[in-house]
Amino acid sequence: MSPAPRTKPAHEPATAELAVSTVIFALHTEAGAALPSLWLPLVRRTREPFQGQWALPGGWLPVDEELGKAAARTLNETTGLTPKYLEQLYTFGALDRSPGRRVVSVVYWALVQSDEAARAAEGENVRWFPADDLPALAFDHNLIVDYALWRLRTKLEYSRIAHAFLGEMFTLAQLREVHEAVLQRPLDPANFRRTIEASKTVIATDEYLAGTPHRPPRLYRFDSTIDPADLGPLGRATPGKAS
Amino acid sequence: MSPAPRTKPAHEPATAELAVSTVIFALHTEAGAALPSLWLPLVRRTREPFQGQWALPGGWLPVDEELGKAAARTLNETTGLTPKYLEQLYTFGALDRSPGRRVVSVVYWALVQSDEAARAAEGENVRWFPADDLPALAFDHNLIVDYALWRLRTKLEYSRIAHAFLGEMFTLAQLREVHEAVLQRPLDPANFRRTIEASKTVIATDEYLAGTPHRPPRLYRFDSTIDPADLGPLGRATPGKAS
DNA sequence: CATCTTATGGTCGATCTGACTTGAAGGCAA
DNA sequence: TTGCCTTCAAGTCAGATCGACCATAAGATG
Known part of the structure; x- marks a missing residue:
């Protein structure tokens, strides 16, 4: 599902090939836009199939690397990013998803902090796109992004993953802005405050943000004692968990 | 993750091997027990590693078979079952999960109707176990079952998968019994009725169950027009979906 | 027919949610 | 300096939801 296959088999391989890809989300405020929105980095394919088209960052799975580690490494190599959150999304293995060969892709999804995303390199072969308005991507990557978006929006409501978009300290307005951007609808500030306080997932400091008008x-x-992900039995010491 | 590797490499393979396994749940009322509880079929391993220990049904992934199809086929070959519900659970790929080789397992979970489970063959190498009280299984299969159990219990509350344990027609008491067995706690009959009726997922027929005391x-x-699974964008025409 | 059991419908109070109001606390402009 | 503007933060209120509980219905059984 990515740039370079480890070997280039002249004949049909005897078994499916295993790749790892990642859908990376960050919040970005477009110039002129009122609200921030979800963006994701894609890489341009430099060889067939789908040469020239945009695709999710990823690569083949080395025999000696954990799945989550491979996802973190490949996305870092291509985009320079280091996500704050990384979770397995789904494994895609349809027979026809890669022309001429059988590729099974274990797909992860990641969230990166906004300022980290701002530092990220854009180049000839790496570019950010608005998650809700993508071009036609290579392979089945449009479906994959759709599913990742759906998971993000669904999961935001019952877990603490909004954290991953923010820094160490933040105001409730900033946290609300994250929710509004992901869910694409305005939230009442007072009610949002009440809900968050009732959830006991944040701790009030005695510092205040200065310089506002x-x-x-x-x-x-x-509250770092609370697991942000809600993965059940996989939440503790586990395989599949990112580094 | 299963009986027979397609090839037996004398040396470390150049790439990870891909297997498919399935956690199969059915409800079973133990003799003398008041409530039914969750049981699952396991197969005894007939070769190393973990020879003699119990493991999830599964097998190697053929190059030319869809993931979900492979799960459905392998579980049927070993247990004779045909599940009413089949969904991808998670992909396990820790380096040390299979001694001496790298195996990545795409794991599915399945639900079968109670009467189908009753017909299922038990034999020397296939046996049903209570899901909450398993022996030490081969590989990381205890963790896998724990995760599948957690997913089942979590998902029951926001989806319609209880359906899969029942036949075409059923009483609300039977549906409630399914929920009670999975969640392991009694539910108020009147409140359960109210909740189910509000969800609009069932249709009242004008038939009644006779012969009760x-x-x-x-x-x-x-209501078959409602998607039971709630898979988001994967719910429609999709890869990874079982046959 | 009296009695037993579950089905089915309803009440009551606690809790939760969304819409809205009110006062607080700064910066900013006249 | 003095209002005024904005957002913060706390509170109010009505409707929806949920669990605990009560009451009647409708069959089987002896």
């Missing part, structure tokens, strides 16, 4: 908002931090 | 309960059927 209005009343300074209190800064919060996340 | 009390007031005959009305029979219901599921």
